[in-house]
Amino acid sequence: MKKAIIIGYPVGHARSPLIHGYWLGKMGIKGDYERAEVKPGDVAAALRRFGREGYAGGNVTVPHKEEAFLACDHVSEAARRAGAVNTFWYENGQLVGDNTDGAGFAAHLEQQYPGWNNPAASILILGAGGAARGLIGPLAARKPRRIRIANRSPARAQTLCDAFAQTGVSIEALAWEAREAALADTSLLINTTSQGMAGQAPLDIALDNLPKTAIVADIVYVPLETALLADARKRGLPVLDGLGMLLHQAVPGFERWFGARPVVDDALRARIVEDLLSPAPRKEG
Numbered sequence: 001m002k003k004a005i006i007i008g009y010p011v012g013h014a015r016s017p018l019i020h021g022y023w024l025g026k027m028g029i030k031g032d033y034e035r036a037e038v039k040p041g042d043v044a045a046a047l048r049r050f051g052r053e054g055y056a057g058g059n060v061t062v063p064h065k066e067e068a069f070l071a072c073d074h075v076s077e078a079a080r081r082a083g084a085v086n087t088f089w090y091e092n093g094q095l096v097g098d099n100t101d102g103a104g105f106a107a108h109l110e111q112q113y114p115g116w117n118n119p120a121a122s123i124l125i126l127g128a129g130g131a132a133r134g135l136i137g138p139l140a141a142r143k144p145r146r147i148r149i150a151n152r153s154p155a156r157a158q159t160l161c162d163a164f165a166q167t168g169v170s171i172e173a174l175a176w177e178a179r180e181a182a183l184a185d186t187s188l189l190i191n192t193t194s195q196g197m198a199g200q201a202p203l204d205i206a207l208d209n210l211p212k213t214a215i216v217a218d219i220v221y222v223p224l225e226t227a228l229l230a231d232a233r234k235r236g237l238p239v240l241d242g243l244g245m246l247l248h249q250a251v252p253g254f255e256r257w258f259g260a261r262p263v264v265d266d267a268l269r270a271r272i273v274e275d276l277l278s279p280a281p282r283k284e285g
């Protein structure tokens with residue numbers, strides 16, 4: 001029986017076991033997906049031990065994505081650019097890492113809005129943390145007209161622009177104060193800051209300048225409908241929530257460990273939404 005595992009610290013809140021458990025059941029695959037709490041500093045040893053214990057691979061969640069990246073013998077281009085690993089497996093005894101977060105976002109976007117990049121999009125990303133770093137490569141690969149990044153700490157936005165300067169797509173850092181003026185020429189707005197997350201203040205932005213056709217995306221998914229998305233919906237703008245990204249990022253890992261490509265369907269989404277809305281207090285992850 002094939003088995004995979006997710007590590008985090010803590011890890012009790014992670015939804016990945018629900019997602020992979022759903023696919024294992026639906027596809028009739030004999031397999032198991034477990035979770036393990038691993039302390040910071042112990043990631044490399046844990047990932048090697050899982051290989052010896054016969055796991056096919058697994059996922060890495062907060063706060064271990066960077067530590068897992070450093071532990072890998074080989075990483076994908078996406079992981080290298082992100083400096084973080086969220087999916088791992090073993091090849092000939094070697095530990096291999098990938099980062100599927102950005103591809104998950106793009107897959108969800110394409111599923112919901114197939115024409116989002118026609119005409120070529122002007123993308124405004126708010127935030128320049130780990131999640132923003134993961135999104136830029138897959139978005140740039142779709143050849144949008146341009147990508148702009150506004151972050152509270154401007155140096156981090158500039159670092160990201162420098163890291164992705166060779167993609168062939170115009171990429172520019174904006175001052176945080178310039179974010180509302182920039183909306184006038186934005187066709188896809190993406191919040192990658194932690195603002196709007198349960199326990200945090202809502203994202204501070206007025207959407208008045210956005211064109212009526214602009215898509216508003218939030219990668220935060222606890223709550224499922226952030227204040228940003230609620231505001232956009234009220235204005236009649238198309239919206240994209242963060243849950244789809246979480247579901248789609250799981251597809252490549254499942255295929256690699258269990259040998260069959262799963263589908264993100266309505267029943268899976270409904271199952272995770274039910275869990276998110278359950279009364280027990282759960283954190284994002």
Ligand SMILES: NC(=O)c1ccc[n+]([C@@H]2O[C@H](COP(=O)([O-])OP(=O)(O)OC[C@H]3O[C@@H](n4cnc5c(N)ncnc54)[C@H](OP(=O)(O)O)[C@@H]3O)[C@@H](O)[C@H]2O)c1
Binds near residue numbers: 101132
């Ligand atoms: N849907 C998914 O599958 C998925 C996947 C990954 C992450 N996420 C979510 O994405 C969010 C960001 O994750 P991350 O890993 O990128 O975190 P991170 O590396 O800690 O980055 C946090 C970002 O939020 C900004 N920020 C924090 N407080 C702010 C404030 N008061 N005003 C303006 N900006 C503020 C930070 O700006 P500074 O640089 O100025 O500090 C930084 O750009 C989290 O909510 C996370 O749960 C979702």
